[in-house]
Amino acid sequence: MTERFPLDPASVAVAPCASLPDAMGAAGRRLFVEVGFGKDVRLLRAAAADPEGLFLGVEISRKKFDSFCRKVARAGLANVRAFGGDVRRVLEEMLPAGSVSGFTILFPDPWPKRRQKKNRWIQPATAARLHRALVPGGSVEIATDDGDYREQIQRCFLDAGLLLESERGELAESERTVFTARFERRGVPFTVQRWRRAVPA
Numbered sequence: 001m002t003e004r005f006p007l008d009p010a011s012v013a014v015a016p017c018a019s020l021p022d023a024m025g026a027a028g029r030r031l032f033v034e035v036g037f038g039k040d041v042r043l044l045r046a047a048a049a050d051p052e053g054l055f056l057g058v059e060i061s062r063k064k065f066d067s068f069c070r071k072v073a074r075a076g077l078a079n080v081r082a083f084g085g086d087v088r089r090v091l092e093e094m095l096p097a098g099s100v101s102g103f104t105i106l107f108p109d110p111w112p113k114r115r116q117k118k119n120r121w122i123q124p125a126t127a128a129r130l131h132r133a134l135v136p137g138g139s140v141e142i143a144t145d146d147g148d149y150r151e152q153i154q155r156c157f158l159d160a161g162l163l164l165e166s167e168r169g170e171l172a173e174s175e176r177t178v179f180t181a182r183f184e185r186r187g188v189p190f191t192v193q194r195w196r197r198a199v200p201a
């Protein structure tokens with residue numbers, strides 16, 4: 001039997017375009033972007049708690065993206081959309097300057113081996129793009145369990161002009177994800193940093 005959803009899963013997906021905020025009708029609304037949500041649904045909880053905000057998930061894995069669109073449709077959350085593809089393309093082509101109130105990036109793939117580091121998507125150019133896309137005062141929340149990636153993120157973000165606001169080693173119950181649960185079960189420590197774009201004086 002076909003399951004009936006309050007929304008059509010196809011309507012959750014947003015196509016490549018020159019401005020994702022325009023495509024989502026974000027004028028006058030706060031836009032929050034989560035990169036690499038994987039199998040997690042924290043974005044759905046955040047969207048349900050803030051119906052005035054708009055929420056965009058970006059995920060490169062087609063399978064996880066399709067599954068996420070079905071979950072959003074099942075939950076009937078009209079303020080959540082998803083883009084299936086590489087966040088680098090989104091940052092380069094689809095997010096205008098000063099359009100995003102907050103990014104959430106929880107456990108970007110660490111590519112821990114020396115020869116793999118070039119595959120990490122947070123690099124100086126993408127950090128500059130994150131900074132550019134944020135509204136003044138906007139934030140980036142980022143978590144990693146990899147010490148070397150943490151240092152790389154810190155260097156890139158500082159060079160991009162972001163300000164480190166806080167650092168902690170745990171998340172509140174409502175903020176937990178599939179990966180935080182996995183790390184907690186295995187006793188693997190991780191760091192969650194909050195960065196902010198400065199507000200001009």
Ligand SMILES: C[S@@+](CC[C@H](N)C(=O)[O-])C[C@H]1O[C@@H](n2cnc3c(N)ncnc32)[C@H](O)[C@@H]1O
Nearest residue numbers: 036037038040059060061086087106177178179
């Ligand atoms: C380690 S998982 C973390 C999943 C989730 N954030 C959590 O905490 O449970 C990283 C996710 O980022 C996605 N990802 C990796 N590179 C990406 C990219 N360049 N653009 C968008 N998503 C990406 C992967 O497909 C994967 O689902």
